[in-house]
Amino acid sequence: MPTLHFRSFLLLLAAVSIAFISILMPFYAAIFWGGVLAVIFSPMQRRLLHLMGGRSPSLAAFLTLLCITLIVILPMLFIAASLANEVAGLYSRINSGQLNLGGYYEQVVAALPPSVHGWLDSFGLGDLLSIREKLSAGALQVSQLLAKQAVNVGQNTLQFVVGMGIMLYLLFFLLRDGADMVPRLKRLIPLEDSHRQGLFQKFATVVRATVKGNIVIAATQGLLGGLMFTFLGIQGSLFWGVTMAFLSLLPAVGASLIWGPVAIYFLVTGALWQGIVLILFGVLVIGLLDNLLRPILVGKDTKLPDYIVLISTLGGMSVFGLNGFVIGPLFAALCMACWDLFPDAIAQHQQGLQREIKPTESSDSPPAPPPR
Template structure:
């Protein structure tokens, strides 16, 4: 009796301390998750280097981390910097009147006379929507002007989180196998189940991140290039926006190129509008329809509709990191239920006695 009480007290204390430690690490959830994801993606390269230079694990882990920075981190920072510069320039032109947004909106209305009736069917007043659009642009400009200090503080916070992520990534690459072995030893789920779940975690993380990023970068690059070729303003800005929106399956980049094509039709640029529409449907959208099921759905072994809903739900819950976390949670959910059905339920549907 005393031994049972001590065991239960210890388990309760263990759970309490674990919960407290998890809350302590909660502010660092994003860099920790991305450190795990990057370590999973680049670990095969580290293992390849280690086979040739087994006596220098620290150096091989550092070289792997440097490759990650060259291939991923530095390009993302450069594109993000250019994106912010183009966004600020565009907002400043709108504020100074170099770009008359009100006139552009009126061109669209005059080109599509039925647009008022269309919006009225949904209870939307077109004039009010126009004023809100213009007000939003001005608000963005005011925010950038009045909150420069806050933006600077956020930048410092971003680089601090980036540094923590890279620091942790180094140790996860170097010590990943021993940490996984320790985790399997500590988890009370049974070694076979733990191996299955951890393998599923690695498989889905690699497939989701690599697949979604390949689709997003491809669509954003194609969109930015066609905007540049047609002489549309801020092609880099819109290319990055299309990349971000491409994380949403099914719709994605069309939220940018389709309205842009309609605007070109409205302003009389029929040839450019037709080129953009055909390119969007036949090239940009085709990339999503072909590559995403191959790179994401097939490797994660998830149906397309599960990938769609889990991605959107993940984005709502976790922000930009949700495009990877959402499908990962969905895959683990399915994996747990597969284990349950296999081990605890007979073919007749009767639960087995354990």
């Protein structure tokens, strides 16, 4: 192909690709989660297809899709609906003054010994009236934001249903035809075969580790924390459990940001057994759960450093919203994988240049003298 034609083709390819991506952007979340679920549940689809003798890929994909709907989508919808109702009740209690974080803070400070009051004054935490007003105003703003998000979800029901339909429709074809799509996608990447295989393997590993591992661990910690809050009679246990599940996605902080202050409140206000039980449960059950489940679900070789996970998760959520807790670590892992491949790519490039130079040098060398 002549150079002008090839460059024109590349320009056309870039233009139509950008136009197509811009068309898909309104449903990027549905497409993204369809691909993520396809990567996670593709082993189930292959196992079902093997049990059927490889004769009905469509039926195997449909049964896998049905399992995904029953064990993932329907429970998430139920939790989301219950959470919306609880957020609305939480907002009404804060707005009416039944739930007053400033009052709780005042009770904690009043129960502390006098020696601690001077320490709080040095940090500007001794002005009870000011701190109480700030906590009450902050709690009201947070509850208003949560209530607004719940209303937005209700108003965008049609868009949610359409996105869910697109995700399920795409997921069926990705499960059925995924084995044929992967080799075609690999051929489109202009890299060495070993590099392409490594990047695709890293992508699948990180997606499975992030979703299968981190989400299962976070959901388990949130469930156990919510059940303990229910046992201790704390209002809004579902809301606090979901909050602990989200915070569990962040290493080094986790669910202790929720159950820790509650345990301290119990201890300083005289509810000793509630505080001791919550601390023991948080440390021995919720805290150790990550160390027990992560090696099983994620694996030691696939785990990113905790500081990378923390930064990439926060950065991904700030850029992509809720989907960023998967997109952020995924981009971080792919970036680290590319830099790991960089020395090999440089070495292969230098070897190719040397092979190109040697024939040129041999052709420019003077001819050997004739034999005597």
